[in-house]
Amino acid sequence: MIRNTMTTENNAHTVTCQMLIRKPAKVVFEAIIDPRITTNFWFTKSSGRLETGKTVTWEWEMYNASAEVRVGEIIQNRRIAMEWGDPSTTVVFELEAYTPEQTYVVIRHFGFHETGDALIAALKDSTGGFTSLLDGMKAYLEHGIKLNLTGDKYVQKPE
Secondary structure, eight states: OEEEEEEEETTEEEEEEEEEESSOHHHHHHHHHOHHHHTTTSOSEESSOOOTTOEEEEEEGGGTEEEEEEEEEEETTTEEEEEETTTTEEEEEEEEEEETTEEEEEEEEEOOOOOHHHHHHHHHHHHHHHHHHHHHHHHHHHHOOOOOHHHHHTOOOOO
16 A cells, blocks of 8 residues: 655645555665665666765666765664755655564655745655655565666657
């Protein structure tokens, strides 16, 4: 099950996407911080593993896009908080072990600087992106399937 919401908390717009992954929290946590795993379902290249206080670059080569990711906090198997973009926004991954073999993942993205139609577009883009991330992670971790959701999202029509 995936549930996505867009809320306003203390005048800050927040996108929340969440899903149950039928794998232990340790496995899900590693899939987020270790680019050797993450590249199977999200970005295509990374300058390194996520570590507290470290800045890494993530790339989506098919779109010639990248993001500088500044890691603020990591709590082993429970939480990863980071900032990216200019001006920066905050992304927090929270993992809750429902059972030894099930982890509920909640991703919150907030701190948007846009207003009006640009804010609506940014919220929709964030919701779609993190939904695809969770869908792809679930398929890869639970079934070993690479759905290529990120790469197929904005494909140009062949001529």
